Amino acid sequence: MSIRKQQIDRLSSTVFDVLIVGGGINGAVSAAALAARGVKVGLIDARDFAGFTSEQSSNLIWGGIKYLESYEFALVARLCKARNTLLKYYPSAVEEIRFLTSIPKSFRRHPRLVWAGAWLYWLMGRGFTKTPDYLSTRKLEQEEPVINTSLCRGGIEYSDAYLHDNDARFVFNFVRSAVDKGCTASNYLSARKAEWSANEFWEVYVEDKVDGREFTVRARSIINAGGAFVDTINATNNIKTRYRHVFSKGIHLIVPRITSSERVLAFFADDGRLFFAIPMGSRTCIGTTDTPVSDPNTPITDEDRDFVLDNINARLDLQRPLGREDIIAERCGVRPLAVENDVDTDVDFLQLSRKHVIELDSEKPYMSIFGGKLTDCLNVGDEVCGKVAELGIEISSNEAPENERWYGEPEAAQYSRYFEHAARLSLDEISLPGSEETLLTRLWRRYGMDAFAMLERIEHERSLVEPVIEEAALYRCELQHLADKEMITSLDDLLRRRTKIALVTPREKLQSSEGTMELCRAVFGEQAQEKYDEYFSK
Numbered sequence: 051m052s053i054r055k056q057q058i059d060r061l062s063s064t065v066f067d068v069l070i071v072g073g074g075i076n077g078a079v080s081a082a083a084l085a086a087r088g089v090k091v092g093l094i095d096a097r098d099f100a101g102f103t104s105e106q107s108s109n110l111i112w113g114g115i116k117y118l119e120s121y122e123f124a125l126v127a128r129l130c131k132a133r134n135t136l137l138k139y140y141p142s143a144v145e146e147i148r149f150l151t152s153i154p155k156s157f158r159r160h161p162r163l164v165w166a167g168a169w170l171y172w173l174m175g176r177g178f179t180k181t182p183d184y185l186s187t188r189k190l191e192q193e194e195p196v197i198n199t200s201l202c203r204g205g206i207e208y209s210d211a212y213l214h215d216n217d218a219r220f221v222f223n224f225v226r227s228a229v230d231k232g233c234t235a236s237n238y239l240s241a242r243k244a245e246w247s248a249n250e251f252w253e254v255y256v257e258d259k260v261d262g263r264e265f266t267v268r269a270r271s272i273i274n275a276g277g278a279f280v281d282t283i284n285a286t287n288n289i290k291t292r293y294r295h296v297f298s299k300g301i302h303l304i305v306p307r308i309t310s311s312e313r314v315l316a317f318f319a320d321d322g323r324l325f326f327a328i329p330m331g332s333r334t335c336i337g338t339t340d341t342p343v344s345d346p347n348t349p350i351t352d353e354d355r356d357f358v359l360d361n362i363n364a365r366l367d368l369q370r371p372l373g374r375e376d377i378i379a380e381r382c383g384v385r386p387l388a389v390e391n392d393v394d395t396d397v398d399f400l401q402l403s404r405k406h407v408i409e410l411d412s413e414k415p416y417m418s419i420f421g422g423k424l425t426d427c428l429n430v431g432d433e434v435c436g437k438v439a440e441l442g443i444e445i446s447s448n449e450a451p452e453n454e455r456w457y458g459e460p461e462a463a464q465y466s467r468y469f470e471h472a473a474r475l476s477l478d479e480i481s482l483p484g485s486e487e488t489l490l491t492r493l494w495r496r497y498g499m500d501a502f503a504m505l506e507r508i509e510h511e512r513s514l515v516e517p518v519i520e521e522a523a524l525y526r527c528e529l530q531h532l533a534d535k536e537m538i539t540s541l542d543d544l545l546r547r548r549t550k551i552a553l554v555t556p557r558e559k560l561q562s563s564e565g566t567m568e569l570c571r572a573v574f575g576e577q578a579q580e581k582y583d584e585y586f587s588k
């Protein structure tokens with residue numbers, strides 16, 4: 051029986067302490083934190099895990115330097131602390147990266163003031179990262195000839211962090227860790243409606259989006275982590291809250307790499323907002339925008355594309371400007387922003403805070419998570435645990451000692467053991483074709499302790515170090531794990547969320563590669579052709 055089927059069987063036959071609706075970052079960290087503290091927790095998502103906003107971010111783990119301009123010092127201090135914790139406990143998934151910000155001649159503030167702001171930011175981050183630098187226009191030109199410095203008054207370089215693999219992979223690893231600690235989780239299960247039954251438990255009517263089957267899940271409490279759909283879910287369940295969401299659309303375009311340096315290029319767009327050119331493997335991801343929208347299912351438009359292309363072209367010295375034909379993939383999502391019900395959101399929309407709010411209705415045991423950021427995810431996990439304890443649900447200590455943390459990559463001692471094991475098998479030096487990292491680093495970052503089993507497989511079959519699809523970073527030794535443990539239901543789950551292949555590889559190339567069918571056979575078995583056709587017919 052597939053892991054997804056096993057999980058669904060358990061969902062329909064267990065009474066949970068907590069059922070989490072929504073497996074984006076907020077739902078995934080809640081599940082991981084609660085499961086680690088011994089709570090009987092279920093997690094469902096109507097799409098794939100991270101299949102909505104959490105797959106559309108800029109992949110940045112950052113303290114929000116731009117919020118200094120709106121004097122949100124408490125938010126910046128909190129986000130910097132959250133960033134530092136992620137850098138400390140996810141040393142391979144979350145990497146420090148330099149941001150080179152060009153200051154335009156027409157900018158509202160003098161470059162020295164921006165530099166002072168970067169130092170304040172560094173201090174608020176408790177000096178955890180490398181110190182900021184000031185760059186004259188000449189130095190900026192030397193460092194990044196791709197920047198059109200004729201428009202600049204200099205530049206500032208400072209540090210933040212980014213997710214090496216992808217946002218969705220980061221989220222999935224929390225789901226994986228939750229399941230390893232006893233959580234029951236499945237994707238493609240939509241919560242239709244929940245009813246509070248006889249003051250005892252919630253009955254949640256669930257539809258399996260894969261086969262249309264309907265069943266009921268029972269739980270003593272609910273966490274609504276539906277992201278942009280939190281308000282809709284609450285309305286259906288008759289839950290009244292003080293907060294609600296408004297939406298801001300943001301898009302990114304992925305194009306061939308515009309510079310070989312491993313740094314983020316930051317610019318001020320025509321609307322005065324910061325936008326970025328972010329390294330993404332062999333590509334550059336450019337964005338983002340910030341447009342008020344009323345519908346979370348808002349598609350990307352030509353106007354969005356032109357905004358990004360016009361802004362980046364005006365700030366770069368490329369031999370040929372980037373055009374729509376250079377776009378390899380697109381990302382488009384809505385940020386759910388938490389506002390109090392009586393706030394007039396027509397005023398100062400861009401100034402709305404990006405903080406998260408968790409609202410608890412203790413009478414009915416029901417919680418709603420509004421807003422948030424990937425960067426702040428560990429705080430969400432901890433706060434949710436605190437609220438669940440308030441409901442009287444038994445939970446092991448919220449102040450777990452260091453070795454009982456619910457988050458983080460395996461300890462350094464485990465990595466040493468892994469490395470020594472690989473050295474004994476003479477696998478420690480295997481470099482990856484077309485990549486600067488070693489196979490060891492890649493497997494550890496993506497799979498943690500499960501990477502041990504992959505080394506064993508390679509020992510018996512050396513060809514497993516070959517890539518499945520030429521130029522796409524996915525190796526044969528990963529396939530069995532993906533098939534067995536990662537609840538992959540469609541080719542999109544695999545190419546877009548468990549990996550970022552669909553973001554960096556042109557679709558035609560994927561379609562014509564024999565490796566794509568090999569991948570389908572390994573993961574979907576007899577359904578390989580069906581899954582392949584389903585993906586490429588869209």
Ligand SMILES: Cc1cc2nc3c(=O)[nH]c(=O)nc-3n(C[C@H](O)[C@H](O)[C@H](O)COP(=O)(O)OP(=O)(O)OC[C@H]3O[C@@H](n4cnc5c(N)ncnc54)[C@H](O)[C@@H]3O)c2cc1C
Pocket residue numbers: 071072073074075076077094095096097098099100101102103104105106107108109110111112239240241242275276277278279283298299300301338383384385386421422423424425426
């Ligand atoms: C363009 C953009 C750039 C961003 N960049 C960054 C960044 O660089 N760094 C950062 O920290 N943050 C960033 N963010 C913010 C961050 O991505 C979001 O705050 C976060 O992903 C929201 O997570 P979530 O879990 O609340 O929502 P989601 O990820 O949307 O998860 C909610 C889930 O609930 C599910 N769901 C909905 N209804 C139901 C139902 N009835 N039954 C079951 N499941 C249901 C959905 O399918 C969805 O998967 C960015 C956001 C955007 C849009």
